[in-house]
Amino acid sequence: MHSASKHLLFILAPLVVVFALLPGAYQNHLLLFNFVIFLILAQGVNIIYGFTGYLPFGYVGFFGAGAYGFAIMVMHLQTPAPLAVLVGGAVAVALGLLLTPLLRLSGAYFAIANLAASLAVLHFVANPALEGITKGPYGVSLTGTFNPTHAYYAAVVVMALTVGAVIYLKNSPFGLALQAVREDAVSASMAGVNIIKMRVIAWLASALVAGLAGGIYAWYVSVFYPDNVFSGEFSIFAIVFALFGGVATVTGPIVGVLILYGIYNLIGFTTPQYFQLIYGLLIMGLVLFLPAGLVSLATRRGWHVP
Amino acid sequence: MSPEQNSILKVSKLVKRFGGFHALDGLSFHVVPGEILGLVGPNGSGKTTAINVISGLYAPDGGEVVFDGASSGGVASHRLVHRGINRTFQVPKPFLSLTVRENIQVALAYGGATGTPPSIAELLEKYRLKEVADRPAADLNSAQQKMLDLTRALATRPRLLLLDELAAGLNPAELDWIAGRIKALAATGMAIIVVEHLMGFIEQITDRVIVLNAGKEIFEGTLATAVREPQVIEVFLGGEHAH
Ligand SMILES: Nc1ncnc2c1ncn2[C@@H]1O[C@H](COP(=O)(O)OP(=O)(O)OP(=O)(O)O)[C@@H](O)[C@H]1O
Numbered sequence: 001m002h003s004a005s006k007h008l009l010f011i012l013a014p015l016v017v018v019f020a021l022l023p024g025a026y027q028n029h030l031l032l033f034n035f036v037i038f039l040i041l042a043q044g045v046n047i048i049y050g051f052t053g054y055l056p057f058g059y060v061g062f063f064g065a066g067a068y069g070f071a072i073m074v075m076h077l078q079t080p081a082p083l084a085v086l087v088g089g090a091v092a093v094a095l096g097l098l099l100t101p102l103l104r105l106s107g108a109y110f111a112i113a114n115l116a117a118s119l120a121v122l123h124f125v126a127n128p129a130l131e132g133i134t135k136g137p138y139g140v141s142l143t144g145t146f147n148p149t150h151a152y153y154a155a156v157v158v159m160a161l162t163v164g165a166v167i168y169l170k171n172s173p174f175g176l177a178l179q180a181v182r183e184d185a186v187s188a189s190m191a192g193v194n195i196i197k198m199r200v201i202a203w204l205a206s207a208l209v210a211g212l213a214g215g216i217y218a219w220y221v222s223v224f225y226p227d228n229v230f231s232g233e234f235s236i237f238a239i240v241f242a243l244f245g246g247v248a249t250v251t252g253p254i255v256g257v258l259i260l261y262g263i264y265n266l267i268g269f270t271t272p273q274y275f276q277l278i279y280g281l282l283i284m285g286l287v288l289f290l291p292a293g294l295v296s297l298a299t300r301r302g303w304h305v306p
Numbered sequence: 307m308s309p310e311q312n313s314i315l316k317v318s319k320l321v322k323r324f325g326g327f328h329a330l331d332g333l334s335f336h337v338v339p340g341e342i343l344g345l346v347g348p349n350g351s352g353k354t355t356a357i358n359v360i361s362g363l364y365a366p367d368g369g370e371v372v373f374d375g376a377s378s379g380g381v382a383s384h385r386l387v388h389r390g391i392n393r394t395f396q397v398p399k400p401f402l403s404l405t406v407r408e409n410i411q412v413a414l415a416y417g418g419a420t421g422t423p424p425s426i427a428e429l430l431e432k433y434r435l436k437e438v439a440d441r442p443a444a445d446l447n448s449a450q451q452k453m454l455d456l457t458r459a460l461a462t463r464p465r466l467l468l469l470d471e472l473a474a475g476l477n478p479a480e481l482d483w484i485a486g487r488i489k490a491l492a493a494t495g496m497a498i499i500v501v502e503h504l505m506g507f508i509e510q511i512t513d514r515v516i517v518l519n520a521g522k523e524i525f526e527g528t529l530a531t532a533v534r535e536p537q538v539i540e541v542f543l544g545g546e547h548a549h
């Protein structure tokens with residue numbers, strides 16, 4: 001069987017089936033929803049960091065932009081929720097386009113500039129002068145579209161599309177070319193790859209994914225403040241989950257979310273004091289001993305990891 | 307027609323500055339299809355810089371590069387690759403975490419090779435990379451990495467190939483072997499520019515050499531005549547004294 005079909009059948013399909021059925025068996029739907037959101041965001045980080053090497057410290061900027069894109073459409077134009085989610089994605093892509101000059105930077109400079117950009121967007125949205133449009137710092141309340149069940153399934157759909165996109169990258173010349181650009185941009189251009197175009201496409205794809213996730217998040221929670229949807233925790237969690245599992249693979253970010261977000265919820269709420277300690281040690285250990293993520297335990301042995 | 311009118315690449319009065327320093331200072335030469343041209347000169351004379359400008363890594367600060375009848379100075383590298391220029395690097399630059407096969411696949415998919423692209427199996431076999439085809443490029447030794455650079459370039463079917471010290475670090479048997487390969491490529495009509503410090507190797511494969519000093523050509527002709535030229539001797543001896 002072709003390896004892309006294998007990935008679709010043995011990774012994507014089970015993931016979608018499990019998350020589509022779980023709400024029937026497990027009561028804490030908010031927790032399930034958060035898992036799906038982090039699966040989307042971790043794969044979005046995978047697309048931009050794993051395949052091109054840009055570490056998006058301000059990734060939440062796209063998420064927040066998507067949430068506010070959704071809210072503005074619903075508040076001012078009474079747009080149906082699914083359409084408003086798409087607009088949320090489009091707003092994030094527009095923000096991504098605006099930020100393409102950042103791609104000229106590399107390494108820590110890119111990460112810092114991206115973080116600064118997300119803070120700038122937060123303060124723009126939260127500006128009291130924009131109260132008429134964004135409700136400024138006072139937050140939005142979208143009771144008209146409130147429907148967590150539909151929002152949950154929309155999140156599962158976006159997760160499926162995102163994982164599908166990563167499977168495409170993992171199995172196509174396009175994904176190979178992106179990795180080539182990450183490894184050595186000069187050599188990639190000598191392989192005939194238009195490096196600027198490739199980087200911009202990956203950047204906008206990861207922005208789209210986060211924007212759609214942000215729109216769905218706004219749909220699900222329906223009441224939120226700028227600080228909620230622009231919280232740096234989204235960026236940090238998505239990055240840590242993706243790195244923990246291992247980027248530039250399909251399974252790494254999935255494994256990262258399931259394990260780390262699982263631990264977070266097991267011990268995070270009951271004994272937060274131990275949680276911080278264990279989480280911190282886990283991440284330090286990972287960076288020191290497994291810089292290429294959990295999947296490298298297998299790849300080091302010469303096993304292929306999808 | 308004179309050979310100059312036939313030329314696939316014509317470089318005229320090329321200038322490339324780094325700050326106030328002129329790495330290329332009015333360099334002119336040409337190559338014709340099927341020819342192997344040697345580019346020699348002491349360390350720092352501008353050989354690699356010339357290749358970098360011709361392959362689109364740097365835009366020239368003056369002068370002209372004409373490839374296949376069209377001006378090519380300052381055109382982006384990937385476009386020049388599609389037009390038919392490719393190169394290897396003095397320090398090989400493979401995609402380290404990708405396998406050897408994947409390294410070549412990128413160039414096959416994006417190189418815009420006209421006509422039938424070469425087959426991966428054949429490239430791997432011909433350039434002695436078959437055994438390591440599915441290993442990450444990071445596992446290769448430096449000679450193998452150079453061959454990978456070369457196969458990546460060949461996967462795009464260049465009509466002008468620029469080889470920057472491809473032979474440095476090879477043993478005598480490997481030198482003979484790669485000399486044969488380069489000659490065979492030229493025999494297909496490919497124009498090849500060879501930058502090399504090993505004079506025996508240059509002697510063995512080139513039709514003609516350009517001697518570079520301080521960013522300018524100071525001699526053009528066969529290597530046999532070059533070594534009798536006082537100015538050439540002076541530059542090379544001067545270079546050695548400086549060491
Ligand atoms: N990117 C750069 N920035 C600044 N100076 C440079 C750059 N590239 C080359 N130079 C300088 O230009 C001059 C020519 O360098 P170049 O690499 O072209 O020489 P070369 O003939 O290839 O030498 P070698 O035989 O040692 O490879 C050198 O003095 C070098 O230091």
Ligand SMILES: [Mg+2]
Binds near residue numbers: 470
């Ligand atoms: Mg050089």
